[in-house]
Amino acid sequence: MNSEGWLEDTRASYDTVATSYADQVRNLLDQTPYERGALTLFAELVKSGGGGPVADVGCGPGRITAFLSELGVDTFGIDLSPAMIEVARREHPSLRFEIGSMTDLSLADDSMAGLVAWYSLIHVPDDEIGSVFAHFRRVLRPGGPLLLGFHVGSESRLKTQGYGGHPMKVHVHRRRPGQVAAWLSDAGFTVEARTTLSSAESTLGGILFARRRSDPQ
Known part of the structure; x- marks a missing residue:
């Protein structure tokens, strides 16, 4: 599975399901108090x-x-799927x-006070994760917090x-928290906390907090 192939498949799949996906997850945080707590803590870390x-x-x-904006965070969204961005802008x-x-x-380098990837790494192949985390580190300020959610x-x-029975073509990768933490450490992050939980978000989900180190080593 090459990089170009999985990116194109992911983009096309989420363009196809964007509206149905939005309908399915719109109120999911109402059912997930522990995830809300993690996001609230992340917002406090950014503000502090x-x-x-x-x-x-x-x-x-x-x-x-x-949700982060409602907590007083100056946040914006980035997504691979133009259809998802269209839904986000509309809602x-x-x-x-x-x-x-x-x-x-x-x-820009060192431009972000924080970064969230909430169940959005699940389609990234293992051999691309290091490059993705390198980009995360590049754009985060030293000491900036990173919050990840993923399937375990x-x-x-x-x-x-x-999402409504629409066709998709994406690989869903489940990963061990220890492996994700090791990848982050290699990329120049210090992992501060991690936990697993079951909820409406995931049968078994992982939540991980990390900070960008000043020195990648």
């Missing part, structure tokens, strides 16, 4: 560090972007959303249908 812009990378229809017209890829973030496990599967 002096505030500044926060990127919600892989924002989909913008529900996490909007949250006061917020900023732009098309982009986590594999090549069009953000050790297997990958091809998803061919979802």
Whole structure:
């Protein structure tokens, strides 16, 4: 599975399901108090560090972007799918959303006060994760917090249908928290906290907090 192939498949799949996906997840945070707590803690970490812009990378229809904005965070969303960005702009017209890829973030070095990737790494192949985390580190300020949400496990599967029965072609990767933490450490992050939980977000989900180190080593 080459980089170009999986990116194109992911973009096309989420363009196809954008509206149905948004309908399915719109009120999901109402059912997930522990996830709300993690996002609230992340918002507090950003504000206690002096505030500044926060990127919600892989924002989909913008529900996490909007929640963080309600908590007083200067947040904006980035997503690979133009159709998802269209939905996000329609549902949250006061917020900023732009098309982009986590594999090549069009953000200045050291420009972000924080970064969130909420279940948006699940389609990234293992051999691309290091490059993605390198981009995360590049755009974060030293000491800036990173919050990840992901599916926990050790297997990958091809998803061919979802969100209203629409066709999709994406691999869903489940990963062990220890492996994700090791990748982050290699990329120049210090992992501060991690946990697993079961909720409406994921049968078994992982939440991980990290900070960008000044020295990548």
